[in-house]
Each structure stands twice: as C-alpha cells, then as structure tokens.
Amino acid sequence: MKKPILPSEITLRFHPSKFLWGWWLVFSIAVLFSLWLSLSPRWAFAGTFFYATACFWQWTQLVATHWRFSVQQLSVDVFGEMIIMNALGQLWRIEVLSDSMVHHGCMVLHIAYTELKTDASEQMNNAHHQKPLLWQWLRPKRLLILFDQADTISQKALRVWLKWGLRE
Incomplete structure (x- = not known):
C-alpha cells in the first residue's frame, strides 16, 4: 500500500x-x-x-485554449501522481521530465504521457478505436504556465512540489 506524501491534493484549473x-x-x-x-x-x-x-501551432500547444488536446487542468494527488485533463475530458497520467523549469513567474514543464486513465469498460471500447499517430504528435509536450493562469495558492503549492517533492 502506498504511503501519502502530500497533505492534500494540488489542483490547478487553467484559464487563458x-x-x-x-x-x-x-x-x-x-x-x-x-x-x-x-x-x-x-x-x-x-x-x-x-x-x-x-x-x-503555438496556440495548439498552450494550456487553456479551445484546442481539443489543450490541457485544462493539472493535479497532483496525495501519492505524488500527476494527472492532466485535456479539453476532451481525457485524464492522462504524466511524468515531469528533468529539463523542466520552475520559476516564480512561470513554469515550463516538459511532460511525458504515461497512460490514459480509463475504467475497464472504456478500455474495451477504446481498444478498437485507437487514435492515429498524428494525434500523439499534436498533444502538447511542454506546458507554459504563467502567473495569471491559475490561482496563486495552487501555483505556489505546485512550484514547491516540483522543486522539492519530486526529489524523493
């Protein structure tokens, strides 16, 4: 059984x-x-x-746009697992790669998609309807998160987690 490493979940809901x-x-x-x-x-x-x-092209890579793969929400659960939600409502488990930059004014997160979070019935339906390779190429790989795109408390908690929590 996993041990919680955060006191509460961190959730950022993005806006332009x-x-x-x-x-x-x-x-x-x-x-x-x-x-x-x-x-x-x-x-x-x-x-x-x-x-x-x-x-x-750059607009498709930004958070909180109307592009179908644009990231709308980022959350870190109490176990340290990072999940993003795109405009389609898909939840993706991600990893933040080492060349990400965390600064007070902005964060540039280089991410790798690890898996799509679905339940068993959706997995059966999605097994027959795999998306083409083009869709994997169009997903954002770097997230630019500026100081005015989410609430200050959540951004501060995410910054602290990215600087110190990922080292464990």
Whole structure:
C-alpha cells in the first residue's frame, strides 16, 4: 500500500493568460508591420502565411485554449501522481521530465504521457478505436504556465512540489 506524501491534493484549473495574449498581440503587430514595410508584397505575403502557421501551432500547444488536446487542468494527488485533463475530458497520467523549469513567474514543464486513465469498460471500447499517430504528435509536450493562469495558492503549492517533492 502506498504511503501519502502530500497533505492534500494540488489542483490547478487553467484559464487563458491575458499577459501572454497581450504580448502576443504587440509582438504580432510589430512582426507584420516589419514584414510588410521591408519586403515586396509577394515575400511579405509568404512571411505572413508562415508566421500565421507558426502562431497556430503555438496556440495548439498552450494550456487553456479551445484546442481539443489543450490541457485544462493539472493535479497532483496525495501519492505524488500527476494527472492532466485535456479539453476532451481525457485524464492522462504524466511524468515531469528533468529539463523542466520552475520559476516564480512561470513554469515550463516538459511532460511525458504515461497512460490514459480509463475504467475497464472504456478500455474495451477504446481498444478498437485507437487514435492515429498524428494525434500523439499534436498533444502538447511542454506546458507554459504563467502567473495569471491559475490561482496563486495552487501555483505556489505546485512550484514547491516540483522543486522539492519530486526529489524523493
């Protein structure tokens, strides 16, 4: 039987970061203005297309977006097991890899998905409907968690757990 290592569960429910979206808007205006000011229209259009594609890709990797695999919630139970929930409602058991960064203002968590948490009846149904390899590639592998995306107490508890609790 496992022994609890945390006094209570840590749960972060994410919402979009106004700080991130504000800086993205300012940066995008500067990039597009520079493209259209300094390049010919054909090259500026190509640069705008590639920039829009890169922005869409980055949007799919952010927490708390409407993208189907976007992480909406992260929790650590009393035994130290980390679980994320995506926009589809799937619960995934994850491991935080060693190259993650934890800072007061933000956390960048490099994660590895270990297993999908389902009950026995759902496993029987999912065995016949495996998702293609493309879906595994589209899941976020790094989570950028900024100071304004969840409540302060939960973020502080997660920071302490990531800095000191994972060493045990």
